[in-house]
Amino acid sequence: EAVINRIAAGEIIHRPSSALKELLENSLxxxxxxxxxxxxxxxxxxxxxxxxxxxxxxxxxxxLAERFTTSKIASFQDLERLTTYGFRGEALASISYVxxxxxxxKTKKDICAWRAIYVDGALAxxxxxxxxxxxxxxxxxxxxxxxxxxxxxxxxLSALRGSSEEYSRxxxxxxxxxxxxxxxxxxxxKSGSSAPDLTTPSGSNTKQTIRLMYGPTIAKELIEVxxxxxxxxxxxxxxxxxxxxGPWKAExxxxxxxxxxxxxxxxxFINHRLVESQRMKKALETIYSGIISKGSSPFxxxxxxxxxxxxxxxxxxxxxxxxxxDEELITRKICDTVIEVLLRRNTSRVF
Ligand code: ADP
Ligand code: MG
Numbered sequence: 136e137a138v139i140n141r142i143a144a145g146e147i148i149h150r151p152s153s154a155l156k157e158l159l160e161n162s163l164x165x166x167x168x169x170x171x172x173x174x175x176x177x178x179x180x181x182x183x184x185x186x187x188x189x190x191x192x193x194x195x196x197x198x199l200a201e202r203f204t205t206s207k208i209a210s211f212q213d214l215e216r217l218t219t220y221g222f223r224g225e226a227l228a229s230i231s232y233v234x235x236x237x238x239x240x241k242t243k244k245d246i247c248a249w250r251a252i253y254v255d256g257a258l259a260x261x262x263x264x265x266x267x268x269x270x271x272x273x274x275x276x277x278x279x280x281x282x283x284x285x286x287x288x289x290x291x292l293s294a295l296r297g298s299s300e301e302y303s304r305x306x307x308x309x310x311x312x313x314x315x316x317x318x319x320x321x322x323x324x325k326s327g328s329s330a331p332d333l334t335t336p337s338g339s340n341t342k343q344t345i346r347l348m349y350g351p352t353i354a355k356e357l358i359e360v361x362x363x364x365x366x367x368x369x370x371x372x373x374x375x376x377x378x379x380x381g382p383w384k385a386e387x388x389x390x391x392x393x394x395x396x397x398x399x400x401x402x403x404f405i406n407h408r409l410v411e412s413q414r415m416k417k418a419l420e421t422i423y424s425g426i427i428s429k430g431s432s433p434f435x436x437x438x439x440x441x442x443x444x445x446x447x448x449x450x451x452x453x454x455x456x457x458x459x460x461d462e463e464l465i466t467r468k469i470c471d472t473v474i475e476v477l478l479r480r481n482t483s484r485v486f
Contacts, residue, residue, distance in 0.1 A: 144229035151178025157226035162186035177298030190242035248273025
């Protein structure tokens with residue numbers, strides 16, 4: 136059974152950065168305003184995430200790494216909502232099957248922190264013997280430590296790139312979550328080095344964080360665009376079919392016509408989860424390469440909020456490509472609005 140679970144876990148956790156993405160989402164879900172990431176050997180030796188979130192209650196520790204353990208289902212209706220991107224309580228379980236996982240956590244109410252270690256979904260020492268959580272010193276919040284990722288799945292391990300490549304993927308994930316959560320302070324560093332490779336302050340805003348992470352050249356060219364089913368409708372262009380069913384809204388920060396780069400940078404968050412959509416990426420890229428300035432690629436940050444029910448729950452979360460209801464319609468509406476704004480910019484500069 137452990138072997139099956141190990142294979143399943145490898146399907147969910149592909150590499151250090153995919154483990155990190157899950158752990159970051161958990162910290163953010165826990166209301167953290169500070170998230171510190173420490174990495175050794177590209178995350179293969181060590182991946183540690185320390186947050187100041189709500190912590191985990193001691194009584195929940197024994198089942199924490201069991202599959203389908205989630206505190207995020209409050210009602211039956213929520214179940215459907217949560218299946219959108221979450222792994223329905225599969226992330227920590229999966230990680231425990233392919234690494235040495237330990238947790239130190241303290242809620243505000245607890246007088247001390249608790250330390251728990253897991254193997255194959257249960258509280259256990261690395262040799263497999265059961266071991267109860269132990270009291271220890273610690274601050275409010277949770278520190279998750281993942282060591283020796285894929286030590287027992289050589290195929291996964293051999294599919295990884297070198298540690299510097301894996302580390303840059305980790306930095307990329309932290310950078311994107313930092314942009315999407317400007318109120319949260321993030322750091323990311325290699326274990327043993329004193330200066331972090333990435334730091335953001337808390338209480339910043341999205342534009343400032345983009346400047347910090349991607350540089351002033353991009354930041355000063357950014358244009359803000361808000362799109363919703365009804366936006367632009369005052370232009371009398373009432374096309375009945377062109378309005379998506381449920382309510383949705385998109386916040387876009389994209390570079391203007393004067394910005395030139397070889398490669399597109401695309402940050403897509405749907406309902407606050409970092410996802411990929413080749414369709415959206417292509418559609419947006421086409422605007423720039425074809426209409427605005429030939430051969431140039433943009434920077435686009437796009438935060439889309441849609442009805443969680445409209446996200447395709449049949450697509451397994453490991454397929455990073457996301458699909459949702461009215462995808463084509465929503466994409467078209469966003470692109471049309473962006474084109475309009477860009478063209479307006481373009482002409483105002485020419486004349
Ligand atoms: P899910 O996020 O889908 O619920 P996970 O396996 O990622 O599943 O996490 C399981 C549960 O562990 C969460 O529902 C949450 O209650 C708890 N948890 C995990 N990480 C943290 C954290 N950093 N702070 C507080 N609670 C956490
Ligand atoms: Mg999770």
